[in-house]
Amino acid sequence: MFKFLGLINAKLEDQEVKGINDFYLRIFGSFLITLSGSILFADKVASHFNFNLVNNFGYHDTETLIWVLSQTLSPLIILIASLFNPFKIAYLITIYTYTVQLYWVFQPNVTFDNFYLQVYAFGACTSFLLLSYMIIKINSIKLSNEKENELFKNEVNETINLLKEKIIAQSNR
Incomplete structure (x- = not known):
């Protein structure tokens, strides 16, 4: 023990x-x-x-x-x-730096302390967060619907099986 x-x-x-x-x-x-x-x-x-x-x-x-x-x-x-x-x-840090890098590809003379650069990078991070939230929410709703459908199918199958048993029981009388 x-x-x-x-x-x-x-x-x-x-x-x-x-x-x-x-x-x-x-x-x-x-x-x-x-x-x-x-x-x-x-x-x-x-x-x-x-x-x-x-x-x-x-x-x-x-x-x-x-x-x-x-x-x-x-x-x-x-x-x-x-x-x-x-x-x-x-991942937000990497997204932030990649968006800054992308900005610099098209505007190489812009300095890091540029206000619009920071707004762009912050906006990209915020958009990423919102997109991630929406994808997670949609997947959660989809999973919930699949579970509800599975429960409904199980209930329907149980009901059909009960009806079959009743029909068999009545036909045996």
Whole structure:
């Protein structure tokens, strides 16, 4: 009996540790998501500190090389981070930085402290949140309707089976 209780206690402790480990893995995944958004500004940091490489691998300057490299690495980091089930709110940082990057593609001379740039990036994040909420709500309604339909089908089948039993019972008399 005591051995059985010890096994139950060990199992519960394993679940507690697993829950704690899952939390830390989600934190790590969220950190990677944040990193994927932050590296998009690496070219700006390199430019600010006058960081230059001797070999730019065919690019015009070091800033362009770093920008292309960060644009390539960021989605890969996002893919890896998604395996750790990060907190969904962490994606907002990456969405924010990608919208700023998109703005800079068409307006490269705009500085980061530009009011319209910030409004655009904030609006994109807000739109993403609203779109996510709507998709979740629609899926929830769809799932609820599917459950109701399944319950209705089960009730109809039970009713048909009861009627069949009554008909069989009456025909046997």
